[in-house]
Amino acid sequence: MANFMFYRKTNILLCVFTMLFLGYGIAGASTSLINKKDKTLTIKGHNITMVLSYGGSARITSLLVNGRKVISSVDGIFTSVNVGGKTYSSLQLKAAPALIKTKNGFEINGIRYGGANLTITEDWIFTTTGKAVKWRIERKFSEVTKVEETYAPVFNFDSINTWEGAYQGYGGLAWFYLFNEKLCTYGVHTRSSSFWDSKTGNGLNITVEAPGQKVAMKYTRTGDDRLYCGISVSDKDMTFRLDSGTNRRRFIRNSTNVWAPFERSAAKESQTITLSYFDFNEKYGRGKFVGINGGQVSAVLNTIARIGVIDSLHFGGNSWHTPYGPICLHEQYIAQLGLGINDPEYLKGYKSCLDFYRDHAIKPDGRVFSRWAYTDEDMMPGQGNKDGFYEAQWGILMDSNPDFVTNVAELYDMTGDKAWVKKQQPTCEQALNWIIDRDTNGNGLVEMMTDLQSQHKSSDWIDIIWASYENAFVNAKLYHALVNWAAIERQLGNDSKANGYEKFAARLKVSFNKPTSEGGFWDEEKKCYVHWIDKDKTVHGRNMVTPVNFMAIAYGICDNNDRRKLILDGIETQMEQEKLFFWPLAMTTYAPGEGKASQYPFPSYENGDLFLSWGSVAVKAYAEYKPELAVKYVKNVLNQYSKDGLAFQRYSRVKQDGQGDDILSGNSLSIVGLYHAIYGINPLYNRFYLNPHITPELAGTALKCNFRGQRLTIKLDNNRYSVSNEKFKIVSGKDFGFNAKINQLNYFEGNNTQSSLQAITEGPLTLIIKKPGNRQREWVQNISKISGNTISYVAGQLTPDVIYKLIVNGKIIKTLKSSAKGDVSFNTDCSSVSQTILLSDEN
Structure with a gap:
């Protein structure tokens, strides 16, 4: 056994030595791979894999999202500038750049391209953090330049059908179904774009951080039916080329020139592009x-x-x-x-x-x-x-x-x-x-x-x-x-x-x-x-x-x-x-x-x-x-x-x-x-109000809804409705309002704007409303497990200045007098996973 272990360790060391000798390197827990012979760098993040070529050009020739190749061309992703009708890009460099291994990733330094009188110099820094790949582009023009277009970078997806659309950072949508002919172009002001495909469930989020700068994106169906996405960074909001006497047209046909020319300074600029995967079905x-x-x-x-x-x-x-x-x-x-x-x-x-x-x-x-x-x-x-x-x-x-x-x-x-x-x-x-x-x-x-x-x-x-x-x-x-x-x-x-x-x-x-x-x-x-x-x-x-x-x-x-x-x-x-x-x-x-x-x-x-x-x-x-x-x-x-x-x-x-x-x-x-x-979905300023009018055929529907940073589940059955988050749940046979914070749950009777029942607890809690009302209010308190904790209640919207009996599981626990506002406060224990609680002002 000892000889076998020695033999196995020796072979592993020999493999590593061979890889290093051939010019390959391993970094960041196998997140990247260098091929010095071909001058390529493979970077792997969570469901994101890209291959970077850094020989006489600087470009990404392959991009996989959740194992699906979405870019596979020599001009897949690159940077470019158009000046005076001429396009200069990182596809054709003045000299070969240098690859440098850093503590957290890799840098491609000395990316230089341009014409006789203009040089654009860039450094590309790649890091993998958590579930994302970050790509920082540091860029400098050799002089102040009026540019027709400038992109850092351009994404050339393999097909206009690679993605169904791209949700914009402000909630809009570039819907590629509407790019119904070649050279359709749509330009918008956004810092993020979430590409999605409902058939595979794959999603790619591209976000741009450019402090002090404005960001815009352009989408084009190319002449060869690919999907082109260009990211522009500028000192001021990008404006649109004149069209029919106006400069407000965002969507154009038979052209890619949606943006008006603008001036770029000679100061160094920097932006970070973050690429991350998302599951379309999970998110949407x-x-x-x-x-x-x-x-x-x-x-x-x-x-x-x-x-x-x-x-x-x-x-x-x-x-x-x-x-x-x-x-x-x-x-x-x-x-x-x-x-x-x-x-x-x-x-x-x-x-x-x-x-x-x-x-x-x-x-x-x-x-x-x-x-x-x-x-x-x-x-x-x-x-x-x-x-x-x-x-x-x-x-x-x-x-x-x-x-x-x-x-x-x-x-x-x-x-x-x-x-x-x-x-x-x-x-x-x-x-x-x-x-x-x-x-x-x-x-x-x-x-x-x-x-x-x-x-x-x-x-x-x-x-x-x-x-x-x-x-x-x-x-x-x-x-x-x-x-x-x-x-x-x-x-x-x-x-x-x-x-x-x-x-x-x-x-x-x-x-x-x-x-x-x-x-x-x-x-x-x-x-x-x-x-x-x-x-x-x-x-x-x-x-x-x-x-x-x-x-x-x-x-x-x-x-x-x-x-x-x-x-x-x-x-x-x-x-x-x-x-x-x-x-x-x-x-x-x-x-x-x-x-x-x-x-x-x-x-x-x-x-x-x-x-x-x-x-x-x-x-x-x-x-x-x-x-x-x-x-x-x-x-x-x-x-x-x-x-x-x-x-x-x-x-x-x-x-x-x-x-x-x-x-x-x-x-x-x-x-x-x-x-x-x-379905009765009514988000209101201080609560989520559920007021369904479902028909019997819709019974059993269970919806997912976003509400104030929470993911709610709304279940709709005949005369039994519920709203829940990961911790709290309210069930009722009538319309009601729901609002939850970290350790606080509020129930609103009907469309009342004031809370009818507030519960404060550290553990999960379900309230099943049996009998709403201001004279008698009954509910079932369900918890996940018996503990020594208590639940603090404030019952509101009761009859003011009236004596109420607090009855738990049919036993009178105490009497409480409501305040002038109609509130009473009390605690219940967690000695049982289910307790029926009744407040009654009747004998």
Whole structure:
């Protein structure tokens, strides 16, 4: 045995000696391998392997991600500069660089390339840390240089189909499905890009650290159908080349020159590129779906929902892919898209976007510009600013004012960032006050900028229908914004303003619900809310305009159950008759003269076609009344997705085929509505509120959701719902709120904004709510194991100044008197894994 061990050790030493003799080295626990003969360096990290060539060039010729080769070419990854139409790169060096082994990795020093009058000098430093490979590029230009393009580095993936897309650091998406011809190029301002492939589950995250510098990335489908990703670092934000008289176009065709030239100094610059692997299904998986196609749900929310994010400060509903590329600030559902996307980066990015809109898209008097676009062709003459925001040629679309406020309010609910919303407070007040002041006759309904349809100007999202004077569409949106914002004013300690907004909202609601004969919007004959009433009292849009009627129900303006039934049943009857897969903008035609001439004969475009962007509000309108109908249309949209990818602006009424090349992120909103109104996912500023309206076929669904840095599991069964994180869980048969910190769990009864039960404990805890209420409250306390610990409770929202019995497992333990606020405090022990606790003020 001793001889065998000696022989084995000797052979190992001989192998190592041979490798060293041949020019190979082992470093960092076998994380790298040098081949001095071929001048290559193989670097291995967690599921990342790259091969670097450092002879007469400096380049990465191979990149494997989780064992799958994604780059395998001589020009795989390199650095480059284009000056005066000439490209210089690390593919062709002035002299061979030197490879140096360092304590933590390797350096390639003396990478020099350029022309006769310009030399770019670089050092590349590679280290493997944890689960990542870090690549630091130190770079210096020999003189101040105006560059056409500069990339450090460029990634040339083997195929445009190597990855399905790349999520941006601000929550957007470069979706390569939309790179539908060679030389499509998309440029954005981002410091990270997460490439993914749902088929393999592989993901590659590329993050850039460049202190004091700006970072941008460009994606191109090359002439040979590869995918090119170039990283640019500059002193200022990269700008875009002039195109059709503007410099705002992010996506271009038949060209790779998306960025405008800029100047690079001769000072040394440095950036670190971090490459790491992620499991796509683990990071973006949504759980278990029952009764509905979960793969389709995930695909829609992971792609279509994001394509309205044009760049880091430009979020909207229209795709970056379209030639026009508009953002409609008069869309109230952009924040709500974040509920379905469920990516913290989207929420963070949209906060920055809304800050940008606050500072650049709002006039001093509080008027919110309605649009932004790549080009100015849709602009009302003279009604725009240098940042690209403008009033649309069709009219002053006044819903942009309440919609800005709604998006701020709903984003605040999702993030709970009170410091951020406080900075938005003055602007939101100004935006609301501007439109509230349009109520010149004091009836609670704000008036548009036009008085009569004959003026041929629009005032809302349906922009070529001539809605004038008192517009139900805009007033419904205003009501929603006022209710949401009043609650925030109260949270910020401004009860006076909260009261003012609530009073105006109440007055608006009363007038809205009056019959048209009394100046309201309810049409007794047509059994629906009308679109608008002109100043001369003529009534228009009596054709069951679905967004108006859905908003009236979903936003709580219509709380008359008989009216709700008339509207929703009436719509569904006609939907069945026409066999439509989705709700149209209007069930019947607008009257002659109420819209642009091109909208006739019915159905045509905004006069009767199917726009999926109103799916969320429609699903919510049906959810409490007949959730099975809401689910039916969600399934219809998913079925349509399986046929055509929902890659259209709208669907025709006659053939129900896709129309328009402007793909809308709003095509996902029915699926967002599924999450919001059917599954009941409602992130709120101080809790996660669960309010399901599931149908029996959906029972057994178990969703994964991100919430304030936690990964929650939401389980939905018939009359039994639960929310849990890794430590705490609440189970209830009714709607409830959940909030958890390190050692604290809070239960909120129903949609109460104040905690009904707080538990403080170091161990795992499950609360099963048996009987909510303020006079009797019963729950089961489950722990993982018996211990000597105690659980400290505060029960709130009880009847104030009342004696309560504390009963544990049927035994009266003590009596407690509630405080003037209705709170009682007590401890329970952990002597049993399950205990039933009852607080009762009854004998």
